[in-house]
Amino acid sequence: MTPDRNSAARDLLAFYAEAGVDAVLGEQPVDRFADETSVATRALPNPFLPTSTPALPGNPGTGGSAASALTPPDEAAMAAREAAKSAKTLDELRAILDKFDGCALKATASQLVFADGNPQAKLMLVGEAPGRDEDIEGLPFVGRSGKLLDRMLAAIGLDRSSVYIANIVPWRPPGNRTPTPQESAICLPFILRQIELADPDILVCLGGPSAQTLLGIKEGITKTRGRWFSFNTGKREIRAMPTFHPAFLLRSPLQKRFAWRDFLAIKKALSG
Numbered sequence: 001m002t003p004d005r006n007s008a009a010r011d012l013l014a015f016y017a018e019a020g021v022d023a024v025l026g027e028q029p030v031d032r033f034a035d036e037t038s039v040a041t042r043a044l045p046n047p048f049l050p051t052s053t054p055a056l057p058g059n060p061g062t063g064g065s066a067a068s069a070l071t072p073p074d075e076a077a078m079a080a081r082e083a084a085k086s087a088k089t090l091d092e093l094r095a096i097l098d099k100f101d102g103c104a105l106k107a108t109a110s111q112l113v114f115a116d117g118n119p120q121a122k123l124m125l126v127g128e129a130p131g132r133d134e135d136i137e138g139l140p141f142v143g144r145s146g147k148l149l150d151r152m153l154a155a156i157g158l159d160r161s162s163v164y165i166a167n168i169v170p171w172r173p174p175g176n177r178t179p180t181p182q183e184s185a186i187c188l189p190f191i192l193r194q195i196e197l198a199d200p201d202i203l204v205c206l207g208g209p210s211a212q213t214l215l216g217i218k219e220g221i222t223k224t225r226g227r228w229f230s231f232n233t234g235k236r237e238i239r240a241m242p243t244f245h246p247a248f249l250l251r252s253p254l255q256k257r258f259a260w261r262d263f264l265a266i267k268k269a270l271s272g
């Protein structure tokens with residue numbers, strides 16, 4: 001490669017990295033410009049075939065990767081409900097989830113990120129989806145926002161041996177993008193069953209998407225944080241509180257004082 005092409009390639013890689021593209025999806029690179037004719041042919045719909053949606057990775061509602069092309073979203077959500085219901089223990093749920101192919105995110109993630117902490121804990125915290133560090137380690141909240149979460153927990157005398165942590169979506173969305181509503185809906189039966197089996201006394205939703213998905217609320221996190229909601233685990237009604245996501249607090253440190261208030265209220269509720 002000439003020096004010019006070298007620096008262009010470096011700039012392109014830097015751009016990808018900044019955009020969150022930090023993983024390759026195949027062992028071999030594919031030169032999609034090499035065969036102009038096949039690209040042109042692919043782009044033309046065949047009028048003799050039933051209409052189908054093109055498989056564009058990460059494009060909601062278009063079929064996504066191979067996994068979702070094989071399983072339409074409604075079927076996947078139904079399969080997820082059945083599969084989640086069949087789990088009698090958290091270990092069984094993890095094993096079932098690991099085999100579940102209905103969510104396209106599984107195809108691009110390195111591994112399942114099921115949970116961390118103590119499943120017997122009174123307090124369960126649920127985030128949105130794993131990021132890069134979580135995808136590498138296979139544990140939720142181990143990156144920068146996880147470190148902040150650990151400090152917030154330590155401030156009220158807790159650590160990972162006294163809380164249980166999971167996410168709505170257990171596979172990392174490519175480039176850390178937000179999970180689509182479809183992906184969250186497919187994964188929802190699993191996290192609901194996980195909460196039911198862990199049976200915590202208090203549930204904390206980390207961030208708006210977690211609160212909206214689990215508590216069925218429409219309002220944003222600024223309005224709902226710090227408020228107590230009722231959550232039916234399937235076994236009983238427990239108290240649930242939305243609070244700011246640690247990743248948001250890293251970007252907006254002034255909001256930490258509100259999160260601190262929330263954590264004090266959680267501490268009080270745990271001792272009550």
Ligand code: URA
Binds near residue numbers: 139143145247
């Ligand atoms: N953000 C989340 O919502 N979950 C994680 O596990 C990490 C970052």
